[in-house]
Amino acid sequence: MEIRYDIEKNIIQVDSVEIDPQSLDKNFIGVCSNCNSDVSSLSYHAYEKGTIVAGKCSLCDTIFAIRYDTDWNWQGEEPITQFFDIKNCNDLKVLDGIDKKKLSTVFTPAETGAMYAKVRGEKYVRQYLYRARKKYADFEELFGININI
Structure with missing residues (x-):
């Protein structure tokens, strides 16, 4: 199930x-x-x-x-290990729904900033988003939250 x-x-x-x-x-x-x-x-x-x-x-x-x-x-x-798929809902409220402590445990402030900027449709540093994406699997393994920005 x-x-x-x-x-x-x-x-x-x-x-x-x-x-x-x-x-x-x-x-x-x-x-x-x-x-x-x-x-x-x-x-x-x-x-x-x-x-x-x-x-x-x-x-x-x-x-x-x-x-x-x-x-x-x-x-x-x-x-419940799957809550939402951020890819399907480019909404800042969804990203804000993730506990900041959890985000800071895995991602650097620059990576988190790049994820927020991408969701808002603002300019972001590609390198930081790339580094964050490499950590998505670790974040899901630790907290059961699937991020796909």
Whole structure:
């Protein structure tokens, strides 16, 4: 099961099928399996014989897909590793949605600046964007966020 999540529109995609949210209620839904912090719901989605809840950790920002049956019995969870594809949405808000600490962990300030300039349609230093692109796979491996600018 491949799960993607659109942070902007709160749409979950399961195996290429987009599912609109039934609810955007914010509730405490559990504890993060990565850092033991609180996980709160982002959106609720009806799926097959149950519900998938997209939840986000308050500390490490990991987003999970948590599956429940029709009686709200927990069926499992998995981190959502694909959130959005910046290539398909040249929107500054999408890039701004990535935690700055995460960006600065992998990219230099010059590389980050080049990515922002490219998204805004401004002039940028090609060399810095080239260097950033070489690090996209590392960024995705570390944080599960696919960047393609």
